[in-house]
Amino acid sequence: MPHHYDPQNIFARILRGEIPNDTVLETEHTLAFRDIRPQTPQHVLVIPKGAYVCFDHFASEASADEIVDFHRTAAQVCAMLGISPADGGNGFRTVSNAGLDAVQEVPHYHMHILAGRPLGPMLSRRD
Numbered sequence: 001m002p003h004h005y006d007p008q009n010i011f012a013r014i015l016r017g018e019i020p021n022d023t024v025l026e027t028e029h030t031l032a033f034r035d036i037r038p039q040t041p042q043h044v045l046v047i048p049k050g051a052y053v054c055f056d057h058f059a060s061e062a063s064a065d066e067i068v069d070f071h072r073t074a075a076q077v078c079a080m081l082g083i084s085p086a087d088g089g090n091g092f093r094t095v096s097n098a099g100l101d102a103v104q105e106v107p108h109y110h111m112h113i114l115a116g117r118p119l120g121p122m123l124s125r126r127d
């Protein structure tokens, strides 16, 4: 089944300028902004400007320019926040939820950058 993109999702509305956002960094193909309900002291979302639903949609269909720009922007955000271990920072976690089992709330591809406190184990077991 092909990915279906809903142009009324909240990040599409942010990209159209219909609702405000707390921008950290913007490039030709990518926007990084602060999560409205931060789960860590530093919580930034990185999104492509193109209409992609989730990671595999973006990774399989975006252009090379978009994919490189997305990841370079994410790296620049890490540098700006001072969280990269390479800069003496305490580190961070990137997370990308896709679909039902991952409880993806917003159907526009986004990478969470989480940092600023110890993050614990990656997942808590429920079985």
Ligand code: AMP
Residues within 6 Å of the ligand: 010, 019, 021, 034, 035, 036, 037, 038, 045, 096, 097, 103, 104, 105, 106, 107
């Ligand atoms: P996910 O569950 O991975 O789809 O994450 C969606 C994230 O988007 C959540 O962490 C929300 O807090 C965040 N979010 C929802 N609406 C906004 C908004 N208007 N501005 C910034 N972040 C938002």
